[in-house]
Amino acid sequence: MLVEEKDENIPSELQRNPYTETVTPLTNGLLKTYGPSLTQVKNALSELTEKESTLLEQVHSENLALAESQHSDDLHTMFAKIETYQTKLVNIKKEMKHLHDKSVKLKKRALKLQQFREKQDYIKQQKEASIKQEEDLIVKK
Structure with missing residues (x-):
């Protein structure tokens, strides 16, 4: 919110980033280089998260069964x-x-x-x- 207020006070000529022409190709190059591996990491993390939640559910159900049997x-x-x-x-x-x-x-x-x-x-x-x-x-x- 503070950043937007400052941008409004700055004239439009100065708001334009002078590094945009060099930053854009560098950003695209970084994305091409690290994008696929980061996507794989993201997919692996989501898969691990799913497996973790499944495992947690199984542990929870086993704990419930154990608690029931202990109170039998x-x-x-x-x-x-x-x-x-x-x-x-x-x-x-x-x-x-x-x-x-x-x-x-x-x-x-x-x-x-x-x-x-x-x-x-x-x-x-x-x-x-x-x-x-x-x-x-x-x-x-």
């Missing part, structure tokens, strides 16, 4: 079941470890008892053998 009662129920089963699994593992330890102790005790019985049987056999020897000696005398 079935999902919350499933996670509650997972927690319950996890607790049960931990308890079963503890019980199995306890039973394993108990069975190891029982096996050790059974082995000790077996060894003790074998030792007692051996001592009993030795006593019986010595008694028999004594009886045999007494009978021979």
Whole structure:
């Protein structure tokens, strides 16, 4: 707006740009040189913009679907079941470890008892053998 007011105050002879004759061919040359590549860039940018908007729509729809699934009662129920089963699994593992330890102790005790019985049987056999020897000696005398 300010430029127009200044142009009106300047006489028409001075308003004419003295460089118009050289600027016009230079401008045309620049447009011929860079015009096609700039057009290609413009087309590529518009294509990218379209693809970006399509991608944004897809991301938005996926976000909505994810938000819906996160607020699903079935999902919350499933996670509650997972927690319950996890607790049960931990308890079963503890019980199995306890039973394993108990069975190891029982096996050790059974082995000790077996060894003790074998030792007692051996001592009993030795006593019986010595008694028999004594009886045999007494009978021979």
